[in-house]
Structures are given as C-alpha cells and as structure tokens.
Amino acid sequence: MTILSKKVFITTLGCRLNQADEALIYSRLSEIGYKPTTKEEKKDLIIVNTCTVTASAAQKSRQVFRKLKQKNPFAKIAVTGCDVELNENFWKYECGCDFVIKSSEKHRIAEIISEKENAHRRQLINSEVFIENATAVFPFKNRALVKIQEGCNSFCAYCIVPFTRGKPRSRAFNEIIDECKKLLEASHHEIVLTGVNICRYNDNGKDLSDLLYNILELNGDFRIRLSSTEPDAQLFKIISLMKEKTKLCRFLHIPIQHGSDEILKLMRRHHNTDDFAEFAEFAVNKIDGIHLGTDFICGLPGETEELFEKSINFLKKLPLANIHIFRYSPRIGTDAAKFPDRPANKDVFWRMKILEKLKEELSLQFIKSQVNKIATFIGEKKDNNMLIGWSDNYIKTIVKGSEQGKLTNIKFIKIMENKKLLAELIK
Numbered sequence: 001m002t003i004l005s006k007k008v009f010i011t012t013l014g015c016r017l018n019q020a021d022e023a024l025i026y027s028r029l030s031e032i033g034y035k036p037t038t039k040e041e042k043k044d045l046i047i048v049n050t051c052t053v054t055a056s057a058a059q060k061s062r063q064v065f066r067k068l069k070q071k072n073p074f075a076k077i078a079v080t081g082c083d084v085e086l087n088e089n090f091w092k093y094e095c096g097c098d099f100v101i102k103s104s105e106k107h108r109i110a111e112i113i114s115e116k117e118n119a120h121r122r123q124l125i126n127s128e129v130f131i132e133n134a135t136a137v138f139p140f141k142n143r144a145l146v147k148i149q150e151g152c153n154s155f156c157a158y159c160i161v162p163f164t165r166g167k168p169r170s171r172a173f174n175e176i177i178d179e180c181k182k183l184l185e186a187s188h189h190e191i192v193l194t195g196v197n198i199c200r201y202n203d204n205g206k207d208l209s210d211l212l213y214n215i216l217e218l219n220g221d222f223r224i225r226l227s228s229t230e231p232d233a234q235l236f237k238i239i240s241l242m243k244e245k246t247k248l249c250r251f252l253h254i255p256i257q258h259g260s261d262e263i264l265k266l267m268r269r270h271h272n273t274d275d276f277a278e279f280a281e282f283a284v285n286k287i288d289g290i291h292l293g294t295d296f297i298c299g300l301p302g303e304t305e306e307l308f309e310k311s312i313n314f315l316k317k318l319p320l321a322n323i324h325i326f327r328y329s330p331r332i333g334t335d336a337a338k339f340p341d342r343p344a345n346k347d348v349f350w351r352m353k354i355l356e357k358l359k360e361e362l363s364l365q366f367i368k369s370q371v372n373k374i375a376t377f378i379g380e381k382k383d384n385n386m387l388i389g390w391s392d393n394y395i396k397t398i399v400k401g402s403e404q405g406k407l408t409n410i411k412f413i414k415i416m417e418n419k420k421l422l423a424e425l426i427k
Helices: 016-030 055-071 082-086 088-093 103-114 161-165 173-185 208-216 235-244 261-267 273-286 305-317 345-369
Strands: 006-012 034-036 045-050 076-081 143-147 169-171 190-194 223-226 251-253 291-298 322-327 374-383 386-391 396-400 407-415 421-425
Touching: 006 016, 016 034, 016 045, 016 076, 016 103, 016 143, 016 190, 045 055, 045 082, 055 076, 055 082, 076 082, 076 103, 082 088, 082 103, 082 161, 143 173, 169 173, 173 190, 173 208, 190 208, 208 223, 208 235, 223 251, 235 273, 261 305, 273 291, 273 305, 291 305, 291 345, 305 345, 322 345, 374 396, 396 407
Parallel strands: 006 034, 006 045, 045 076, 143 190, 190 223, 251 291, 291 322, 396 421
Antiparallel strands: 374 386, 374 407, 386 396, 407 421
8 A cells, every 4th residue: 555645754874875875765765655854844754774883873873763763752763774784683672663674675665664565676685786776866955876886895804884785786887877867857966976885886897987987978067976985996097087077076085094004904904005195196196176085093903102103194195185083993793893902092082183183284284275276066055145065176165146056166265264165156
C-alpha cells in the first residue's frame, strides 16, 4: 500500500558519502509518497543516518536519536548508517527504534518501510559495478552530491570503514551521467562527486578521469567538485583535466593522515611524505589558486614527540589551504586499537593545539594569496542585501548583488571577519 501525504525528516552525521546516501533516501521515499520536511515542522517519519568513524561520532549519533525521539513521540523513527552496521544489536534491542536498517540495506529503505518488495530498486551490492535505480533529491539545497563509488579494501590500521562499507564497487557509468543531467535540469549549479575512495572508480575500464570528462561535457552553467580523494597517481591526470576544464573546481582534499613516514607505515597507508609533497608541488604549479586540503590524525599509538615535530615541520612546507585535524580514536576491530605506546592524553592535547595554530596560519596565508584574484561563486545564504557562499576554490565569500543559487564570476577584494573574503561581481 502506498503511503500518501506523509512527511519525512532525515538527519545525517558524518561524511559526504553519508550526505549522498541521504539524498538517495529522499528520492526512494518520494516513490512511496513521503515528502521532505524541516526540523521544525510536523514529521511522520524520522531517519537518523549514523556515523561511527570515531567513538565521539558514534556517541553523537545516539544523542541525536534520543533527542529527536523525545521531541517527536508520535513519529516513526528509523536508524541507518555505519554505526548500525557496527552495533546492530544496540540499535535493535536498546533504543526502541521502529526500523533498524543496515548500510547494506539502505537501497531497500522504501521497501522496508512500506512493507513491500520493489525488485527494480535493488542495488547490486555484490558486484563490482552497481546501480542505484534512483536519482538523488536535495530539498532546500543548492549543491548536489552524487554517489559514484562504495567500499574500500585498503584496511588502514586505524580505520573501521572497510568493515562497514564493504569491498570497493563502482556505480554504473551511464547512471551517473543520467543523474547529473537530471540534477542540472533541477537547477543545481554545483555537483559534488563522492564515495569512499573515488580514485578507485572503474566501470569496465572507464576511470574517474573518463567520468569527469563526460560530466564536464554536459550542457549548462555548472561546476563539478570532487569530495575527499585518497593519494593516488590518477590525481596527476585530474590536475591536467582541471587546467583544461574550468568547470572542474580548483579544489582537492587529499588525506595524508600524518607527516612522518614511520607513522604512515604503522597506519598502513599506501603513500609516503615524498609522494604527497611531489603531488602538492605539481598541483600548485599547474593550477593557480588551487585549494589543497588534507586530514591529519594526532595521537596514534607510536607517535613520539620527535615524530610529531617531524610532522609539523613537513606540514609547514606544504602549500596547504586547510587541515582537518582528528584526535586518534581507537575503533574495536582495527589493528591500531591493539597498538602499544599510545601517547598520554596531556601530550595529545598540546599537539592538537599546535596543529590548530598551524591550520589557522596556513588557511589565512591561502586566503590572503587570493585577494584580487578571480573565481566562480555560488551564493547559498542571504544576509540583508549580501549573499554568503563558496568560491570554486572553497573560500567562504560575501558578494553583493548576486542571485542565490546561481553560478557567477567574482573578484576577491578584501578579507573580512572570520576569514571570509569580500568579492564583487564581474559583469
């Protein structure tokens, strides 16, 4: 039986891939009569899309669930996402959820909730190439996320994701192109390609570069942004494409995770510091104004004061625009959780402070370098007669006179408070 005139609210924790899953869930639920609603409005169904990449992320997922359940006693509540994959029994037997849907079953969420099988919606999760049979829906948002890849088999020593997302799989090439077309027709001017490790995308020989090239050839006024990408030799090809195609945002976020080869080896990362430095230098020399970001994990067992200082000295030499800093969080089931010589909490506290200071310095240095430079801009939020949004090289920007959600050309003028840049439209 189709559910008519009902409202659904989804809250998502964690990564962009989870956000992409949220959009696909909205699409699937629309097929059985659910319409998106806001946090403040009446809700018939609430879905909490959980995260478990750190212990604090898992705890926050549970806090969000409890708060929503308390405030919406008459709504049905479903939970899904990575923490459900890892702690299914907790969600099934201790929380009083109406629906507990594992990550591997997200593609069947409409069928589960409507108690009806719809075979045409099933994702082929056991093959290397899968289909979603759904087009993402992004209510109330200018930016659209497109899921192109799932899973990881790197098994970095600290990471739980391979256990929750499964083996690497790529979404069907033509389905991705079709979804991008529909999102552009729905007036989304920025599309973000996302996955666990998008550099591993491959559909019968078509790699990430091939996929990007075909999307960039679509008609329309839009730009494409890549979400986080693992260090990979294919990124050199991406930089060449970025230079050729201005619709591809001057932005790459590449997690290095540490600045010493000793810790990278412990982490079982598939790169070293020389690899990362070589690519960073190549990228900034090829693409003027490119935003290079990275992730850094502080406090992994085995991180001595000397290795931390070595990392800081290495990071200072890189042309970075941003660093996402994470305090190491042991995840049961990963090898790093059993490593000896974990740094004392007080030492990690001060190391985090040093990293935060370096992050601020590098970010400000990058922003200063962009004054009087040209960029593209999409305004996302109105503030009186000004629009606040993001440039293609991911600088928070204030522009007067731009139309919300529209892609425009701008020139940065000066730095404002909170490191925003004031810009003017280029006619």
